[in-house]
Amino acid sequence: MSSKVLTITLNPALDKTVTIEEFVSGGLNRIKAWRTDAGGKGINVAKALKHFVVDVASWGLTAGHQGKIVTEQLTGLGIPGFFIETEGETRTNLKVYVECTQETTELNEAGFTVSRKALHEFIERYTDAVRNASIVVLGGSLPPGVPDDTYNTLIEIANRAGARTVLDADGEPFRHGIEAVPYAIKPNIHELEALFNETFQTDAEIVSAARRLTGKGIAYVSVSLGAEGSILVSETEAVRAKPFPIVPLSTVGAGDSMVAALVYCLLEGKPLVEMARWTSAAGTVTASKPGTEVCTLAEVEEKVSKVTIWPL
Numbered sequence: 001m002s003s004k005v006l007t008i009t010l011n012p013a014l015d016k017t018v019t020i021e022e023f024v025s026g027g028l029n030r031i032k033a034w035r036t037d038a039g040g041k042g043i044n045v046a047k048a049l050k051h052f053v054v055d056v057a058s059w060g061l062t063a064g065h066q067g068k069i070v071t072e073q074l075t076g077l078g079i080p081g082f083f084i085e086t087e088g089e090t091r092t093n094l095k096v097y098v099e100c101t102q103e104t105t106e107l108n109e110a111g112f113t114v115s116r117k118a119l120h121e122f123i124e125r126y127t128d129a130v131r132n133a134s135i136v137v138l139g140g141s142l143p144p145g146v147p148d149d150t151y152n153t154l155i156e157i158a159n160r161a162g163a164r165t166v167l168d169a170d171g172e173p174f175r176h177g178i179e180a181v182p183y184a185i186k187p188n189i190h191e192l193e194a195l196f197n198e199t200f201q202t203d204a205e206i207v208s209a210a211r212r213l214t215g216k217g218i219a220y221v222s223v224s225l226g227a228e229g230s231i232l233v234s235e236t237e238a239v240r241a242k243p244f245p246i247v248p249l250s251t252v253g254a255g256d257s258m259v260a261a262l263v264y265c266l267l268e269g270k271p272l273v274e275m276a277r278w279t280s281a282a283g284t285v286t287a288s289k290p291g292t293e294v295c296t297l298a299e300v301e302e303k304v305s306k307v308t309i310w311p312l
């Protein structure tokens, strides 16, 4: 394994997106259109990085027939993958897009139960692989059987190997992962608030929360704010990005596209202001696409100048 970027998805999914005109709670909802896409945070990051012509490999755990569909989709996209098989079945994550509100509602399953043997084997192979990676992206929920401190373990291994890490997770796995000091993180505002058990009303409050994290040694904290855009913070700079208007078709994968753009900017050595533009443009382009379809390089390049940026 010698890919420059390694993305890790311990809880992959087959994302099933259904489109309905309006949602009738407690009634019959007829599906107008549906599609399935390989999903899970690291997998989506790999899909976007492949579009960005970055040398990327997608690693993780998998199970069952749906797992084969996911890995076959990755192969079809030309993304090298390595997935340890475990018992059970890869989850289906249902995404409901309601046309009249232009909102996406997500119903994510817990995932397969992972044996100690499968996890141990994965960590052994990962330890070898990170020696050749320049950036490691870790993202998403942890399936049953995978301890909450697993991202902490994986980040420490990558740190020791000299690879930069990017973490995008939630709850306890996120909290533990942060203790290992990843190079960059991309919480959405809800994940940031849950981490500190506080609510943040203003940009200044978000920057000050992010600075508590850069103070621990995390180089970049990118906080996404849905349709409101994002805030990118380093130890010395903070920038607010406001996206151009779109018709949202599915916001699924928007956060993952931001992570992919962040990785791309790190590899390209772009300054923080450019990173803020690229991450915002990538997330917003993906939010304008159906299902778990992610932005391409040409689409993002066309939109970076349309992002409004100001310093905080």
Ligand SMILES: Nc1ncnc2c1ncn2[C@@H]1O[C@H](COP(=O)(O)OP(=O)(O)O)[C@@H](O)[C@H]1O
Pocket: 187, 188, 189, 224, 225, 226, 227, 228, 229, 230, 243, 244, 246, 248, 251, 252, 253, 254, 255, 256, 258, 279, 280, 281, 282, 283, 284, 287
């Ligand atoms: N409705 C929207 N309109 C415009 N841009 C959006 C919309 N939803 C998401 N985005 C873009 O995608 C980024 C990530 O979205 P967000 O929902 O915050 O992330 P996550 O998917 O990780 O929860 C935002 O910062 C923004 O740039």
Ligand SMILES: O=P(O)(O)OC[C@H]1O[C@](O)(COP(=O)(O)O)[C@@H](O)[C@@H]1O
Pocket: 011, 013, 015, 038, 039, 040, 041, 042, 044, 093, 108, 139, 140, 141, 142, 170, 251, 252, 253, 254, 255, 256, 257, 292
């Ligand atoms: O592991 P989790 O937290 O359940 O999230 C998995 C889901 O998140 C996604 O990776 C999308 O994430 P983002 O919308 O944050 O980019 C889906 O493809 C997948 O169904």
